[in-house]
Amino acid sequence: MRRQVTPEARARVERIARALAGLLDEVPAVGAADEGARPPPGRARAPVCPRCAGEMGTVGAGQGVEIDQCLACGAIWLDVGELEALVAEHAPPPGAPPPTMAELRDRMREVNTPEGLVKYRDCPRCGQVMRRRNFGTISGVVIDECGRHGVLLDPGELQAIEAFVQLGGPALAEQFRREQERRQVPPPPREADSGSEPWVGTVASAADNLWDVLFRGS
Numbered sequence: 001m002r003r004q005v006t007p008e009a010r011a012r013v014e015r016i017a018r019a020l021a022g023l024l025d026e027v028p029a030v031g032a033a034d035e036g037a038r039p040p041p042g043r044a045r046a047p048v049c050p051r052c053a054g055e056m057g058t059v060g061a062g063q064g065v066e067i068d069q070c071l072a073c074g075a076i077w078l079d080v081g082e083l084e085a086l087v088a089e090h091a092p093p094p095g096a097p098p099p100t101m102a103e104l105r106d107r108m109r110e111v112n113t114p115e116g117l118v119k120y121r122d123c124p125r126c127g128q129v130m131r132r133r134n135f136g137t138i139s140g141v142v143i144d145e146c147g148r149h150g151v152l153l154d155p156g157e158l159q160a161i162e163a164f165v166q167l168g169g170p171a172l173a174e175q176f177r178r179e180q181e182r183r184q185v186p187p188p189p190r191e192a193d194s195g196s197e198p199w200v201g202t203v204a205s206a207a208d209n210l211w212d213v214l215f216r217g218s
Contacts, residue, residue, distance in 0.1 A: 047124030050144070050152055051075040056124075074155040077124060083151055086158070090166045098168040098175070101138075107167055108140050112160040115142060125149035137173045139164040 047068055049056050054072030065085050068077040078086070099107070123130050123146035130144040130152065141160045144152040153161075164170075 047077055049073060049075055049077075050121040050124050050130075051154065076153040076155075076158055077150060078153065079150040080148070083153075083161070087162055087165045090162045091170075092166060092168045096168060098171040101172065101176075104138070104164075104167060104169055104172055105140075108160065108164060108169075111156075111163045112140050113154075113156050120144075121152060123149055124152075135161055136164055136169050138176055139169055139173075 047056055048054070049070035049072065052070060052073040052075070054070045056068045056070050056077060058066050059069055060066060065078070065082045067082075069075070118132075120129050120132065121144050122128065126146065126149060128146060130146045132142050133145050135141045135143050139161065141157050141164065143157060143161075
């Protein structure tokens with residue numbers, strides 16, 4: 001004999017069915033969690049800080065640049081081209097005279113914290129050892145750079161670079177570079193006497209010296 005379902009039991013089954021339906025609706029589709037964890041197209045996953053191995057978070061900075069900043073030590077990672085985009089707005093107006101080297105050095109001493117122990121760090125993108133570079137040649141701000149992926153700035157270095165650019169440091173650095181190149185250019189050779197080959201006197205002098213050494217003695 002089939003057991004008759006009571007209204008109470010029917011209501012209990014309906015409640016359980018509704019509860020299960022709600023739970024199933026909240027179950028994400030396969031791979032949905034992974035999709036949410038992926039960075040947006042064209043943007044790499046936030047790196048691990050090469051300075052302290054802390055977590056880095058992405059923050060906006062204007063100029064279409066997204067800065068990856070360490071939440072623990074404050075170091076900043078910038079992808080290739082982002083540093084130039086950030087400091088471009090700090091350039092002095094065209095035609096502004098650059099400072100003297102003494103003025104630049106005094107100002108950079110105020111804004112740039114001297115380095116402690118020198119450390120070479122790995123690129124957070126490719127794992128290769130980054131090279132150390134004096135930004136702008138004469139700024140005194142030494143940054144860690146991977147030529148393929150970007151630069152790492154210690155706390156305070158971005159502000160020091162902005163001050164260097166605002167003072168006109170790049171123009172002074174270009175003058176310094178040209179002066180160094182001028183000093184390295186050898187003087188032009190002395191013109192030979194007219195009517196003779198330029199090497200005749202040199203060969204004759206060398207032959208006379210050799211003769212003196214071999215046969216005449218001291």
